[in-house]
Amino acid sequence: MRLLLVEDETKLLRSILEYLKDEDYIIDTAHTYHDAVDQITLHTYDCVVVDLMLGDPMGDGFDIIKTLKLYKSECGIIIISAKNSLEDKVTGLEIGSDDYLTKPFHLAELKARIRSLLRRRMHHGFDHVEYGGIKLIVDKKEVFLNGERHNFSSMQFDLLMFFIANKEKVVTKTSIADHLWPDEYSYGSYDFLYTHIKNLRKKLQAGQCDYLENIYGVGYKFEVK
């Protein structure tokens, strides 16, 4: 898997690289429009994450996507933008991007989106995820724990997907809440989240697959010990 990250803020770029280092991705980076175009002409990518505003007079994120399309690239495209603008989302989708993430985003969310995008492109239809005895059939939303089928609600399925995407990492309550519920809602209370996690845990325990660990009230870690 080869990825290209286009972002003019080096510090953010470095953080993303750090977070994704456990995955076996080859990751190239670009800070400017020019860099990005150079990379695109040199390599074939499976996924390109591109910031819309690059502070580069030569071109912005949209221009990079257009260049990708010009080279008939079939890579998945995720836009990251500081603007939560419907107009930009629509333009992005129109010129061929697959996803749109608004800054500030959680690295856990970005990782989940990249994984989901790569998975969709790799498997056409027989899309599944496996981790430590857990098997998820993504398009049917079916869950197998140690080979046995269990009924999970749609919310529990999404939650489990998110944990597996960020396996062996501490994910914060905020990032989980923002993933499950639209980000415009904020109530400052995570009581409802605890209920969902408690229910998920019960189901996982029933299949002897409870790998969920509470991390000091900040978040959770999903890891096979």
Add this chain to the structure above:
Amino acid sequence: MKLLTRHYKLYLYIALPLFVIVAIGYYFFLLRIITNKADESLKEDKAYIVSQLYNTDKILDQYLLDMSDDYILKKAKDETIIKDQFSTLMIYDPTEDEEEPYRQLFCTISVQDKHYELTLRKSMVEYNAIMYSILLLGTVFSIMLAAGFTILNRVLTKSLWSPFYKTIDLLSSYTPEVKQRLHLPKSQIEEFELLNTTVAKMSEKIHNDFGKQKKFIDHVSHEVQTPLSVINANIENILQSKNLTTEDFQFLENISESSTKLSKVIRSLLLLSRLENDQFEGSEQVEFYGLFKKHFDKNHDYLENKSIQLNFESKGSFWHQMNPMLADILVSNLVQNAIRHSTHNGRIWLTLIVDSDKSVLELSNMGKSTFTDPKSMFEIFKKGSNQPESTGIGLSIVKEICNKYSLDITYEVEGLMHKFRLEK
């Protein structure tokens, strides 16, 4: 009132009295001419009679007195000399059965020491007939001239003012959001060209200001959200470290929460700013009752968590033409507000009342009693106590959206009942 109408009105006010005065003057002028003509003719008759009197002295006695109605020659009673006296009088004409105007000459004549009184009359009927014909003709010509002038004026004005109307048309459909510039047609007329260049300059400035403002908002957005992303991303990476203490986790969570809140405040402020700058294009018919239900649906986890009971009541629907994204924000903010301030095991009511002239949507929730002045409810950064997670901008955004689309939003509180009324 249209300029042309105003023009005609003024024209009529001035021209009509003038026309009447001229017509009256004309009438008297004509009258004077024909009277003079008649008087001259009477004088000629008199001269003829006098010359006849000199020649036929003897016959005179026999022919005296009534020669006809029009010539009366009488012997004078005394010798007073009366010079020519002209007068106009009405005499009854039995054949026509009406009074007819006559011009009369009365005088005394002395012929060979004999004194006569002479009265000569001339019917004015024919003279008058001619005069009225002339007057009528004059009037008809004047009216035709005025009508012709008016039509000509109308046609000319229409073509002369067409650049003006074109400019107005273009201006009324112009909004600074539109990407293309305002292109006004060239005009041969100096005044319109002046208008067009002035308007073009103004629109250019509005366009630039709008663009600058938009760019500014985008830049603020980028320049603030990117560093916040860096903060959040770094926290997420630090969290992966194996050697963190419970306190460390707590500190990191504090930073994360604050930066998330800061990002939300900035986003809300920028939204408010974009609203004020009219950066939202497009609108469609939006049904609010359904939209409220949809948002309560989206929030059912929160509702369940607080064990809030929902009561919906509607007769009809609440349609309004507006930008769908803003409608979504408006409803989402009100729904969130109601849930956030609702007590555990509380209730929320959504009631739609549709009258012939207006629709009212009421959203009420049971909450704590408050000392906030209901009028200041929509002020920015006004928030209830113990609400650290609220930014205090949500209701200002609601108010701003309502103002933009002429919706009425009011808040009232009665004991523990908090009620928002959305009216149109």
